[in-house]
Amino acid sequence: MKYLRSLVVFVLLIAATVVLADEFDIHCANIGILTDRKVQADMGVTQLQRDNMNTFANAYNRQMQSYSGHQLTSAEQKQAMAAGEQFKRQVLTVLTGPQVKRLRELNLQAAGLIGLLDPIVATRVGMSAAQQKQFTSAYSTGKTSAARILADAIAPIVKKYQQLAAPYKGKEKQNAAKLEQLKKGYVAEVDAKQKSVAPRVNAITKATEQKLRASLTAQQRATWLALEGKKFVPK
DSSP: HHHHHHHHHHHHHHHHHHHHHHHHHHOOOOOOGGGOHHHHHTTTHHHHHHHHHHHHHHHHHHHHHHHTSSSSOOOHHHHHHHHHHHHHHHHHHHHHHHHHHHHHHHHHHGGGGGGGGGGHHHHTOOOHHHHHHHHHHHHHHHHHHHHHHHHHHHHHHHHHHHHHGEEEEGGGGHHHHHHHHHHHHHHHHHHHHHHHHHHHHHHHHHHHHHHHTTTSSSHHHHHHHHHHHHHOOOO
């Protein structure tokens, strides 16, 4: 009887936790950032909560391992997605309502204004359908422009190393050392080129962010800031 009473109390506590967590907070709660101990500290995650989350994570990882080594079928993809959603819900039952809310705030801070590309988040801020369309268009335009600069800069390097690697096609194992050297050269040149065009990409990013922010009303900007919550300061 004592065991049954304890079990009932545990189930009720779990149910209460789910009720306390707002569905919007749950929607925005990407549990991936919970692996960061600094995030855990900010949220006040206890050792017991951490242990329970690790138990769920281990079970989820074992399930995902069963899908490795082959291309997933449509049915397996759905199963994997369902397992991921179940894992998220399990982890969230370990957290209190205020902790789930803080997790939402931290995720929105990490996303920045890009978080408003999510229709549910945009609606919560008060954006109309027309605004959301305009916002998405402005973001896509900026993203495409920045991507084109990077692609154009890297294209000659890709072509160069494709030509250098061509003689070793079909003989990769015998020339592993040479190909590894080519790989290092490729990475170094791409890294240098990315750094050289970074100012142009950053300028586009900044201009796009300004355009996105300007598309919001004063009230919407205030609502967005409120949803982001207290600024995350790593401890």
